[in-house]
Amino acid sequence: MIRVALDAMGGDLGPRIAFDGAVNILSRHQDVTITIYYSPNPGLDLPAPHDRLTLIACTDVIDADDEIVLSLFRRRNSTLYQSLNALAQKSSDVVVTLGNTGAMVALARHILGVVRPKLYPALIRELYSNPLRCLVDLGANVHCPPSMLVGFAELGSAYVEALSDEVPKVGLLNVGVESSKGSVVIKEADRLLSEKAWPTYLGYAEGTELFDGEKNVIVCDGMVGNAVLKASEGLLSFLMQKFKGMDGVSSLFETFYQTERRHGACLVGVRGNLVKGHGRSDLPAMVGAIEYGIDIARADLFSAMEARLCSEEVK
Known part of the structure; x- marks a missing residue:
């Protein structure tokens, strides 16, 4: 079973895109479970209950214009922090977010750690x-x-x-x-x-x-x-x-x-699988970003890359 942690709060179009994208994915992949990290607010319609969908309400959201300052690392109740922490705790196989790129990179390095010292994480796009x-x-x-x-x-x-x-x-x-x-x-x-x-x-x-x-x-x-x-x-x-x-x-x-x-880029060089979708993503792009995450989780991308990079280091 592939376990996706989905940060629903980063996209320009709001959490509805993430909700609808998750429902779409679950209808087509029987071996996928999705945990959505979201911030509740009045009038927000949550997706219908599903046995492979879990909703986790968080009290904080990291906005697109938030700066990378020391306080960022103390915002443990934010949707982005919680989704990355799930990956660190091995309760998920991949994180998908449309959120703040700088915050994502900084928190990923802080929470997940890097594959190799002095090897800086980078975003890859196919x-x-x-x-x-x-x-x-x-x-x-x-x-x-x-x-x-x-x-x-x-x-x-x-x-x-x-x-x-x-x-x-x-x-x-x-x-x-x-x-x-x-x-x-x-x-x-x-x-x-x-x-x-x-x-x-x-x-x-x-x-x-x-x-x-x-x-x-x-x-x-x-x-x-x-x-x-x-x-x-x-x-x-x-x-x-x-x-x-x-x-x-x-x-x-x-x-x-x-x-x-x-749809999306992959952050490599950190100890986990992570997909960053475009902040302006519509529903097809959201679905594409999640599909990308599923693909790299199936391939166990992080483990394969870590083995290759560490083998080169010791030569």
């Missing part, structure tokens, strides 16, 4: 699922020294090995592929990656290689990754609207959007 191709980091870390970028390459490679038969081939996102280009940080990260036996490093990657080419783990700092991801999503949405109603073209975009775009 650009394609078959063959698997991913981008790392998407915003968990903004100011990244070279050693952190090397860690992202290791995390992305372990992710690809755990979830597919693909051989991870790393590219470092840069303004060009020439050795003379890039910042001091990028050049040093390039040097460090070139000296490693694992993962396989193929050098710099340009933006044109995000969705095509042999490099299937694209590494960048969180500022760049977040901007790249949102620009790509924005362009796809724009083109879908632009060609809406046109025979063939519109359906092609819609098919790509529905089958290749995974």
Whole structure:
């Protein structure tokens, strides 16, 4: 049985999206149980009772604009804290949240711990699922020294090995592929990656290689990754609207959007399975984020990645 802990309070559209998403998932997966952490308020309609659905009321909610300060770690009655604590206590197999990214990363490190010292957790997004191709980091870390970028390459490679038969081939996102280009940080990260036996490093990657080419783990700092991801999503949405109603073209975009775009990102490098969905998620996106969580829980992603990363450390 896959046990999902669902933080219902982070999305822009309110907890109803999480409630409806949970009901949808339970109707299609007989081996899944869901525990929803929510904040009760007048007029909130709770989902109908279900033998595989548990509702836990919490007295605190971490808002999207809450700052990462010391008091955050004392907010034990918040929905996000309670859902992460369930994962730490092994009463759930995966956490799914649409909430504050910074708070999620900080609390996950605090409550779950990290896989390896000095290996910073990062957000991974699948650009394609078959063959698997991913981008790392998407915003968990903004100011990244070279050693952190090397860690992202290791995390992305372990992710690809755990979830597919693909051989991870790393590219470092840069303004060009020439050795003379890039910042001091990028050049040093390039040097460090070139000296490693694992993962396989193929050098710099340009933006044109995000969705095509042999490099299937694209590494960048969180500022760049977040901007790249949102620009790509924005362009796809724009083109879908632009060609809406046109025979063939519109359906092609819609098919790509529905089958290749995974809903949510995976926070890796912490001791547990964790999916972060987009704050603006509608019902299909909410369902997609939960499905993603179920997939990585079935694969026991955290354990597989931990074994790979720790084996590299001792070499």
